[in-house]
Amino acid sequence: MAGGDDPPSQEDGKGEELFLATCDPEVGQTPRDLIYRKGKARLYRYRPTSDAVYPVPVLMVPNLGISRPYIFDLLPGNSFIEYMVKQGFDFYLLDWGIFGDEDDGLTVDECVLRILPVMVKKLLENSQAKEVSLLGYCMGAPLSACYLALHPEAPVRNFVNMAGPIDFEKAGFFTAWMDKRHFDAEKVVGAFGGMPADLIRVGFKLLKPTADLSSYTNLWWNMWNDRYVEGFKALNKWANEYMPIPGCFFKQWVGEFYQGNKMVKGELYFEGRRVDLSNIRCSVLVVGAQTDYIAPAACVKAMVDVVSSRDTEYVELPGGHISVIAGRQAATIAWPKVSGWLGPRSQ
């Protein structure tokens, strides 16, 4: 999203008009079909656009709550999903849904033991493929890792962890702020039923208090660049649309992942079954971001040390948590890396 270094010039752009326009940017335009639904969760398939499609489809598993998944399909020409489809991937997205009070009983167990397995099954039925690649982004990566660890027989050929926290002791600010001594998830859930979107907003805004100033400065600098303004509006819409997290899920997420760091220690159990990450044997690509405040590189990188896979690769890319998935830097560095790694392994 960073603009050029040249001083602004008016040329014949209408960025100012675009910025002042009250209509919302049209996000998520890549054509897709709903394949399956379970509770609030939806499985979408993006319509292939290339002549040759890789035989191993990709299932993208994003974060649950916090933000909307249209960041992966922001705008035409600035969309990870559109890019992957054009590269020939049969691309599926798991959208966990928008949660309300009625979902406060949803647990991590249910996501890992029931929702993910059924989505993988329905995807394979729909695509007629024998295997699938999992692509976990942010919280979607540890959820996918838990699924893989508990289902070593699952037909998963490859796993890509994009900016997904694994060793939560190294999760930076969030590790410090959610320390047992200062943060009581039980109390939050007791008061609100779940983790409200407004509180999530406070936490994320605090991570980088200068972020808004920076982005508005860059916007002002690029006010005559139509494309920049359009991208800014879409990204800004996404960045301010926070989603709540269901109560039971949030308590488990904070208590067992952040405060207990149980997944990486091998002390995490779902319905009596131990999550042993060494059960993961498929090919693994781990993508960390150098200035990621949400999932710092060190906590993401831990993945390659705990799996048993022979084929592992870790890459650390410039930028932050979002710049591996959206924006100019993502399009030129991160997306080609993921596509280039997955392609030969999807034959």
Add this chain to the structure above:
Amino acid sequence: MSGAAWAEEMLQQWQQSTQQGIEAWQAMLGRTPQPNLSQYWMPFFNQGASLLSQMVREGGSPEVLQLWKRFLDEGIEAWSKALEGALASEGFAAAFGKYLEQYLGAAGPVQKEMKKAGEAYLKALGLPSRNQIAEMTSQISWVESRIEELEAKIEGVMGSLASLQATLEKARREGTLAS
């Protein structure tokens, strides 16, 4: 005013506002609610904005504007670094925890009361409450899970039938099927 004088003045103002901001931030640690940090940047930011307007109106020097942008970018970066240390500190985590505690103490009961009042209002209108809808949603989810289980069982039975049929066909072809 010449370009150099402009730049000098901006730099001084920037240094001053950065210093004020850092002092405010340090004073804030352990204190809630947090002040709006952008107030320390705004005068400088506004100055650049009017400079741009002037440049667009009268055709001023783009070099000065570029210099201003560079100061701002560097200043924000320096701020970011300074804040990083503060945000990762034990003091901030404790302050954040305290803030949350106070927030929950104040907002939690209000939220509960609002829910209670909302439910009473819906009941008076003869409409289902949030709890009733939540209950119904979880029942639908339960039915959905049962259907999935049944689907899986039917698939299993169909699979067994198909393999039995294949075995029978094979036996028939080989003439080993007992009559």
